[in-house]
Amino acid sequence: MKIVVLGAGESGFGAAYLAKKKGMRVFVSDKGYIKEQYKQLLIDHDIEFEEGQHTEEKILSADWVVKSPGIPKKANIVAQIHQKGIRLSSEIEFASEFTNAKIIAITGSNGKTTTTSLIYHILKNNNMNVGLGGNIGKSFAKQVADENYDYYVLEVSSFQLDDIQNFRPYISLLLNLSQDHLDQYNYNYEEYALAKFRIAENQENDDFFIYNKDDQMSQKILKELDLRANKIPFSIKEKINFGGYVEQEEIVVKGTEDFKMKIKDLALMGSHNVANSLAASIAGKLLNISNESIRQSLMTFQAVEHRLEEVAVINGVKFINDSKATNVNATYYALESMKTPTIWIVGGVDKGNDYSEIEDLVRKKVKAVVCLGIDNSKIIAFFKDKVEQLYDTSSMEEAIEVSKSVAKEEDTVLLSPCCASFDLFKNYEDRGKIFKKTVLKK
Structure with a gap:
């Protein structure tokens, strides 16, 4: 059986490795560039791969295609796989x-x-x-x-x-x-x-x-x-x-x-x-x-990193990393659990957010909104009349600097972005780690 794996991250390499171990013919195709650690693993296990492209002929000759969840289902190659009637599965x-x-x-x-x-x-x-x-x-x-x-x-x-x-x-x-x-x-x-x-x-x-x-x-x-x-x-x-x-x-x-x-x-x-x-x-x-x-x-049980994770208390101000909150509902839970006046860092790639769901909570709990992203216009338009202080920033350093200048003793600075991270960061983990590092800089 010929298996083609699309995407060579953690799940893609794992699927290719399992297929190889089960005696199948395996080909891995990644349209982007493969991280060095996974490339080395593919080489070590003698698994054929390509990066920077999808060779349609090779992919469409598969008996079974395993797709990384990161590849959009509307991608052209996915449509072609369906058209040919090839079984398409996720790693799970x-x-x-x-x-x-x-x-x-x-x-x-x-x-x-x-x-x-x-x-x-x-x-x-x-x-x-x-x-x-x-x-x-x-x-x-x-x-x-x-x-x-x-x-x-x-x-x-x-x-x-x-x-x-x-x-x-x-x-x-x-x-x-x-x-x-x-x-x-x-x-x-x-x-x-x-x-x-x-x-x-x-x-x-x-x-x-x-x-x-x-x-x-x-x-x-x-x-x-x-x-x-x-x-x-x-x-x-x-x-x-x-x-x-x-x-x-x-x-x-x-x-x-x-x-x-x-x-x-x-x-x-x-x-x-x-x-x-x-x-x-x-x-x-x-x-x-x-x-x-x-x-x-x-x-x-210890809380998961990047999910309402307490980073530090500096000059009486608590800093919380909730970078994993990539939608409005997740931020709703974060704001709901805030017990002190909150400086809220929000922004990134909007996925069709409806901010009215958190409007009441923001009015009650948030003393300042600090927007962090390349394009914050939607957030600014929605919240400009709803909070006393609103700031537009385009880097983590700037967002933290503004937050620290606004925060008073017993306030909380909450990173709970409501949005995906891909405008300024690799992913939500990267965003959370940079937040923590920046907060802890003297």
Whole structure:
């Protein structure tokens, strides 16, 4: 069988490596330039590759194409692959065909990385033989090739789910939905939401689907779809007979064995993280993990880098890195959890944002908006009459300098950009690291 892998990043190399290990003929094609570490790995494992171009003849002679989630589905080469009727899969689909491990897969517009890491922490803490992958950490395919795990906890994006055929998790979680990546879904929120729901489409009646009962779009689509999996809701607004909810400052999971824990004992703060902790606890109970072990894990978990990460307190001013907030909904959660007057750094590549969703929070919590991006006109136009101070900056150094000059003791400077990072930075991690470095400069 001839496998072509499009994109030679972490997931692309992993898929190529797994295919090679399974005795397939492999060709890797990257339209950009391949990072040195992955190029060396391809050479070391004798995998044929090209960079800086897509040779259509080679790609279209494949039996199976594995596509990096970073390649837009509207790309010309993708259209040609579909036209020829060649199977096109994401790395999670490809790798899942070569493992019998139970998969716990997590998606949602916000909180995926945190909840995926939290569930992995719960399983690992319980001495289970488990791998972590998908949109986080090491390539899932590379682990399938080299390891022999009984479980995988995978963070999966809508872009990965767009390219599945048989991917079937034992437990799937859909944490929430908000208007994100709409540029890739014809600016149609429901189309994007349906892509997320694909996480459960191949599940059977001995599998489990954990979903957010407070999420309106999830509720709407659940009524339209005929999912076979056992559906288990969680809510922070209402009591649930079977599932997870909040009552009297405790999270409660009702099931074959009930689980309770005081919210004040959770390692993660903020109402969105109460919801994430609830969802993770339900997954833990479905895997028969003891209450004591789950409680211990929820108390000891450390927050994910670039997600409401406290960087420093300088002259009484707290600096928080929430660079992973690349949409309005993620920033909503960040602003909601602010307890002191906030200088908010926002901006980047706008993905069709509707800032009215956070207007009230900004009025209540934000004393100054510091725009950071090449083109801040949309943000400036929306917020200019809604806050007393608004600044336009085009570098991290300038944004931090302005923020420090505006901030007073007991204020918070929050980087929560609402936008993608590609105008000034390589990615959100790069943006977050530069923020931290700049804040800590004397």
